[in-house]
Amino acid sequence: MTETVLLVEHLSRSFGDIHAVKDVNLNVQPGQIYGLVGPDGAGKTTALRLICGAFKPDQGSVKICGFSLLDKAEQARERIGYLSQQFSLYEDLTVLENIRFLAEVRGMAHDEWLPRSRENLAFVGLDVFKNRLAGQLSGGMKQKLGLACALVNRPRLLLLDEPTTGVDPVTRQDFWQLVIRLAGELGMAVLVCTPYMDEASRCSRVGFIRKGKIIQEGTPSQLRQLLTGRILELKGDPVPLLLEMARRDTDVQDAQRFGEQIHLRVAEGRARTVKRRLDREIRSSGGTVRSLQEIPPLLEDVFIELAGTPQEARDE
Amino acid sequence: MKQRLLSLIRKEFIQIVRDPRTLVLTLIYPVAMLFLLGYAITNDVRNIPLAVLDRDHSGQSRALLDAYRSSDYFKLEYYITGEDEMNYLIESNLARAAIIIPPDYGREIVAGRTGTVAFIIDGSDPNVAGTALTAAVMVGQSQATKIVASRTMRPVQSQLPVDVRTQVWYNPGMITAYYMIPALIGMILQFLTTFLTSTSIVRERERGTIEQLIVTPIRSWEMVAGKMLPYVLIAFFDMVEILVVGVLLFNVPINGSLVLLLILSCLFLITTLGIGLLISTVANTQQEAMLTTMFTLLPSIFLSGFMFPLAAMPTFLQVVSYAIPLRYFLIITRGIVLKGTGASVLIPEILALCFFALLVMAATAVRFRKQLD
Numbered sequence: 001m002t003e004t005v006l007l008v009e010h011l012s013r014s015f016g017d018i019h020a021v022k023d024v025n026l027n028v029q030p031g032q033i034y035g036l037v038g039p040d041g042a043g044k045t046t047a048l049r050l051i052c053g054a055f056k057p058d059q060g061s062v063k064i065c066g067f068s069l070l071d072k073a074e075q076a077r078e079r080i081g082y083l084s085q086q087f088s089l090y091e092d093l094t095v096l097e098n099i100r101f102l103a104e105v106r107g108m109a110h111d112e113w114l115p116r117s118r119e120n121l122a123f124v125g126l127d128v129f130k131n132r133l134a135g136q137l138s139g140g141m142k143q144k145l146g147l148a149c150a151l152v153n154r155p156r157l158l159l160l161d162e163p164t165t166g167v168d169p170v171t172r173q174d175f176w177q178l179v180i181r182l183a184g185e186l187g188m189a190v191l192v193c194t195p196y197m198d199e200a201s202r203c204s205r206v207g208f209i210r211k212g213k214i215i216q217e218g219t220p221s222q223l224r225q226l227l228t229g230r231i232l233e234l235k236g237d238p239v240p241l242l243l244e245m246a247r248r249d250t251d252v253q254d255a256q257r258f259g260e261q262i263h264l265r266v267a268e269g270r271a272r273t274v275k276r277r278l279d280r281e282i283r284s285s286g287g288t289v290r291s292l293q294e295i296p297p298l299l300e301d302v303f304i305e306l307a308g309t310p311q312e313a314r315d316e
Numbered sequence: 317m318k319q320r321l322l323s324l325i326r327k328e329f330i331q332i333v334r335d336p337r338t339l340v341l342t343l344i345y346p347v348a349m350l351f352l353l354g355y356a357i358t359n360d361v362r363n364i365p366l367a368v369l370d371r372d373h374s375g376q377s378r379a380l381l382d383a384y385r386s387s388d389y390f391k392l393e394y395y396i397t398g399e400d401e402m403n404y405l406i407e408s409n410l411a412r413a414a415i416i417i418p419p420d421y422g423r424e425i426v427a428g429r430t431g432t433v434a435f436i437i438d439g440s441d442p443n444v445a446g447t448a449l450t451a452a453v454m455v456g457q458s459q460a461t462k463i464v465a466s467r468t469m470r471p472v473q474s475q476l477p478v479d480v481r482t483q484v485w486y487n488p489g490m491i492t493a494y495y496m497i498p499a500l501i502g503m504i505l506q507f508l509t510t511f512l513t514s515t516s517i518v519r520e521r522e523r524g525t526i527e528q529l530i531v532t533p534i535r536s537w538e539m540v541a542g543k544m545l546p547y548v549l550i551a552f553f554d555m556v557e558i559l560v561v562g563v564l565l566f567n568v569p570i571n572g573s574l575v576l577l578l579i580l581s582c583l584f585l586i587t588t589l590g591i592g593l594l595i596s597t598v599a600n601t602q603q604e605a606m607l608t609t610m611f612t613l614l615p616s617i618f619l620s621g622f623m624f625p626l627a628a629m630p631t632f633l634q635v636v637s638y639a640i641p642l643r644y645f646l647i648i649t650r651g652i653v654l655k656g657t658g659a660s661v662l663i664p665e666i667l668a669l670c671f672f673a674l675l676v677m678a679a680t681a682v683r684f685r686k687q688l689d
Binding site: 049052053054073074077078081082084086087088089090091092093097100101102104105106107133149308 | 319320322323324326330331334335523524525526527528529530531532533534535567
């Protein structure tokens with residue numbers, strides 16, 4: 001049996017009458033990459049800040065490697081590496097000075113942090129910039145420096161808050177390769193918030209958070225299975241007419257255009273009915289249907305289904 | 317623990333050095349202020365421009381004018397012929413006082429009677445007017461004594477039934493700079509240190525760096541001490557600078573123990589740096605912190621006894637002044653520098669400063685919870 005790195009139980013926090021985080025439970029094992037996804041304002045960042053101890057919870061507990069954040073804060077914090085959404089290192093310190101500072105305040109001795117930070121900087125590809133002021137790094141390099149700093153004391157738990165927002169695709173790839181290696185080679189547990197579904201699909205588990213609550217949880221493929229048989233792909237001409245007809249159909253919950261094709265999400269068990277009906281109606285309105293078939297759902301589709309329309313979100 | 321504190325201090329120092337403009341300002345500001353205030357804040361009024369309307373033109377009137385001239389208090393700038401001219405000179409601030417000698421002045425004195433002169437003083441600046449008034453009377457009286465002596469052909473001996481012999485201690489020359497410079501040390505240090513630290517924690521919050529600090533195992537008190545100690549050093553350097561300039565440029569004698577002065581200054585510095593940090597934990601932006609500091613410190617200029625003697629204030633304000641740490645420090649600096657006072661006499665003030673230092677530090681550590689909200 002492996003030890004649980006992060007155990008979150010009944011975590012709640014409200015600001016005024018807004019319940020930012022409501023009864024969140026998490027269990028992250030070594031080597032696991034747990035993705036927390038959800039629409040903007042769902043409470044991802046607040047949840048992460050509660051877990052790293054920047055906010056105090058109203059209720060619930062956070063345990064890191066068995067140490068409670070409440071009464072063993074120092075031991076718990078020594079095991080966390082945290083990369084916040086906005087750059088939170090010192091712009092007037094150099095790359096190496098930043099790492100050194102964060103290593104030392106986390107209790108590392110000189111002969112320990114120096115080789116480690118060299119290693120980490122090489123790992124994230126910043127070793128040639130070690131004497132540059134952090135403020136003079138590009139956005140992607142800053143995130144990598146943030147990662148190098150977060151990793152310097154080999155934390156058991158790595159918390160990443162939208163680490164690749166505003167970073168170019170190549171750097172994003174690099175960044176994720178690093179994270180996957182950390183989890184795989186060092187058995188680090190990673191908790192990452194992300195708005196990107198391609199990133200979520202790289203996680204070993206994904207929790208979907210909405211209005212402060214985790215409403216769905218599972219591996220990416222488990223989540224995709226929720227929509228098996230409910231996603232249709234429609235190809236034909238003219239596309240605007242097809243989109244309009246699809247949206248008018250009562251059993252179609254959502255229709256999105258992706259280039260020359262349209263993705264439909266239909267109500268459960270209605271795929272066959274929709275296929276027949278829509279095909280007929282489009283032809284009778286003068287359009288052509290080249291193909292209309294079920295496709296395997298993407299995590300993106302699940303996200304849209306779970307996020308609900310803004311109207312639904314308000315009505316709840 | 318010790319390592320965490322040292323790393324914090326090291327980091328602060330690197331940041332201070334990377335911002336050379338602020339550093340230079342920090343080191344030059346106190347001396348520049350001392351220079352300015354040391355010369356500007358002086359109540360020693362000399363060379364008051366005087367308009368002279370001499371209608372007598374006798375040997376007697378010339379003797380009287382010579383007496384005023386040689387007193388140094390007045391500068392006989394304008395010799396005028398009419399009262400219109402006098403009105404104009406005083407109204408336009410060219411002359412601050414005027415003397416009118418009537419045509420029969422010399423004759424009356426020669427005849428053994430009393431010669432009367434009029435002395436007009438511009439009272440719009442009470443400071444100048446006060447000096448002018450005293451000097452006018454004093455010079456007149458000594459001239460009168462001389463005249464009486466020449467009439468009787470022998471020195472006037474204690475014709476007055478009461479003879480008050482005054483003796484001024486500590487600052488016999490009554491030089492304002494001697495009184496103000498020790499106080500300036502306190503004033504300048506207070507402003508400088510409070511401003512320096514008031515932005516320090518807010519800056520971390522504004523730049524988002526606080527988020528990373530919170531997640532580290534740093535404790536609140538380590539944070540507070542780490543922010544404060546580098547500035548204690550800088551402020552201490554500033555203080556030595558002020559003392560050196562005060563002694564070399566303004567010739568302020570330090571009569572008491574320099575060591576005692578330095579130790580007690582550190583005590584005061586901890587209080588003022590702490591006030592800055594406390595403001596820093598409350599304020600949301602650097603701007604807000606600066607303004608709060610300004611409003612917090614301004615009353616101390618008036619209520620600490622820096623400019624106006626506390627004894628002359630209404631009881632209510634005197635009570636308020638007990639809440640101002642600078643009040644106690646001014647008593648200490650003036651005491652040590654001017655009177656050579658020892659620690660035993662200053663115990664109430666030292667205790668008061670200790671109390672403030674502890675209060676402010678505790679409040680800061682409590683306020684600075686390691687939380688974002």
